[in-house]
Amino acid sequence: MTESPKPHDSSVSQVPQLRLYDTATHRITPFTPIHPGEVGIYVCGATVQSSPHIGHIRAAVAFDVVRRWFIRLGYKVTFIRNVTDIDDKIIDKSRAAGQQWWERAYIYEREFTHAYERLGVLAPTYEPRATGHITDMIDLIQRILDNGHAYVVPDADGKPSGNVYFDVPSWPQYGELTHQQAGTQAADESAAVADRMGPSVDSTGDDKYNPADAADNSEDKHDPRDFALWKSPKPSDPETARWKTPFGTGRPGWHLECSAMSHRYLGADFDIHGGGLDLRFPHHENEMAQSKAAGWGFAHRWMHSAWVTAKGEKMSKSLGNGLSVDSILAEHSAWVVRYAMATVQYRSMLEWSEQTIAEAESAHERIMNFLDRADALLDSPISTDDVAALPITEFPAEFIGSLNEDINVSGAAASIFTTIRQGNALLDAQPATDTGSRLRTMVVQLRAMLDVLGLDPLNAQWVAGDAHDDHSSQEHDALDALIGEQLEKRAKARKNKDFAQADAIRDELGKAGIVIEDTSSGSSWSME
Incomplete structure (x- = not known):
């Protein structure tokens, strides 16, 4: 595991002042910390529903470099990166795989941690899980309700249903991060680019532009822009994924989680909130609105890393070009992969080729x-x-x-x-x-x-990693040979129109976490 650099005694004032871009203002301005010599950073981490791909890790590496530079400048850095360990996709995929939702989340949380470590990303000061902060979320919702910026949906009997929505029209400042017009239409070019990309997987591992919260078209909402703070359970949700609250049984809305965790560890005001560009709207916009509506401050500066592209297209599972970290590291050394990501400025698109x-x-x-x-x-x-x-x-x-x-x-x-x-x-x-x-x-x-x-x-990180990379490459070659035999059998079955046999081979590989992609030039495989 990478050791965290030690802060230096040299004065920050001895070198030219650090200047950073702020997504909210679209300007590069001098960075002034809230507390001299200290900086608090919150970065949105992974939704641990499946294995990490290179798009997820790009944001982690980008903000790791930011953090390392702050440390070299002499700052004491508190770096928080969360884990979203409960959401619709985790529940749905775990049910399909015959797993407990918390089991699946932990399996892939470990995979993300392993990927971070392999690529030299420093461990955060703390890495909170969403499910560990339910009481914080309940308290936050109550503050927003008390301030008149949310409402509880009643059930047929007039009792709290478990659905709580943020009342967007009650908050005139909504849209101040992304400069939305009426909170629905992008008013600047960069927001328009992000919005046009549509649903895709990037920095956190979920369909962040159109999560379940944003796609909720419930008639119970007072306004189409309102978003869920708390969600009543679906009939298929397991009992372990439900919490009792004063406003009904359910589970947290996705946006709520980061507001509660950033406040817990960094306070009402902190220096920097980071994440992938895909999170600007609606996630970060909603975070800002609900935190300030609760009577708190929030991040004084917003930093967003651009996504990874392959042949000019955004790398994502929805486009079918998401490359798993394990697959890439089986072919290339971890140092080389990190160099490819770390030497492209965080706001620039990274073309992977x-x-x-x-x-x-x-x-x-x-x-x-x-x-x-x-x-x-x-x-x-x-x-x-x-x-x-x-x-x-x-x-x-x-x-x-x-x-x-x-x-x-x-x-x-x-x-x-x-x-x-x-x-x-x-x-x-x-x-x-x-x-x-x-x-x-x-x-x-x-x-x-x-x-x-x-x-x-x-550094010991890379000296030890060289031996590990050689071993991983041998494992990948062996696995590729075994799967290749199965793909040949499947190709023959398809040629003979024995589709039952072809589907059986695909399904067996799928149970082992192997995803098959059929193209005009043949079939390829990757880890789920």
């Missing part, structure tokens, strides 16, 4: 070639502690300036390779016996810059 991977592999080769050459001449090894102890004031100015301008990782990467070129020139110019301090300084600087991106290749 063979060229993207090839460029990352080339970068790894250039970095390791220099480090290996330098290591042969250094009179003593450089430890991870040496790298972590480098003061921010001793980083190259270009690197600092790039990251302080809205986490411009492309500029930061350019500074890294400038240092490598200078280091190679020094090695070429000096005799082999020269182990002077200039070379040592360059190596420490290089590794420290890479460490900010979570990419110091000599």
Whole structure:
């Protein structure tokens, strides 16, 4: 597991001020923390319904880099990333698979954790589960009700039904994050792009643009824009997925969960709320409205990472091009995969292709070639502690300036390779016996810059990971061979119009979590 970097003693004021983009204002402005020297960040985590794909992990890596830079600047960072462990899809998929909903959620929560660790994402300060904060959610709903911004739907007998809706028309500020017109129509280009994408799977693992809450067209709603704070159970919902409350038995609405958890761990006001671009509307818009309607403040700045595209299309399960993390890591080293994600600015679309991977592999080769050459001449090894102890004031100015301008990782990467070129020139110019301090300084600087991106290749995270990646590749090759035999049998059955046999093979693979995709060029497989 990756060790968390230690905060530095260097003063934040010794370097140019950090400037960040704010989704709400569409401007890059100087970052000023609520509490000097401290920063509180809340990032929406996974809905643990199935295995993670690269789109989910992109947001995690992007905000991991943001967090690491804050730490290097000397801030004490409280980083909260939640787990949504109950929702319609988790319940429906667990029932179809013959599982308990909480069993399925925990299985895939562990998969997400494993993926984060493999890709060097620091563990959050705390990772709360939605189901662990039901009482917080009940209290939040009551505050909103008391303030006149929500209503309880009665049942046929006039008793609380378990359905509670946020009253959007009662909150005139609704739409202040995404600049909606009347809360229904995007009024800026970036929101329009997100809205046009429609239902898709990206940073959290659910159909976030059109979740069950937003798609609820119940006649009980006072206004079509109203969204669920609490939901009465469906007949098919298990008893374990229901909680008794003053407004009826049910379970939380999806938007409510993050408001309750961010308040619990970061307070009524905190510095940054992050997440994937797909969450801007309705999720984050609704979060802001319900938190402020409860009488609290909320995030002072909003940061959203763009999604991953493949051949120009957004990577998602609904488009059939979602690549599982396990499949990618079976073919490429975790360092290479992280480099491909970490060196694209968080607000830029990340095109996932063979060229993207090839460029990352080339970068790894250039970095390791220099480090290996330098290591042969250094009179003593450089430890991870040496790298972590480098003061921010001793980083190259270009690197600092790039990251302080809205986490411009492309500029930061350019500074890294400038240092490598200078280091190679020094090695070429000096005799082999020269182990002077200039070379040592360059190596420490290089590794420290890479460490900010979570990419110091000599960190234990990656040294241990190399052996793991080799083993995973062997496992994937063996699995691919076994499944390939089944796909050949299925292809023959289909050719002979024995569709019963073909379907039986597909269903058996499906029970093992193998998803088959048929195309004009043949069949391929992936993990669910």
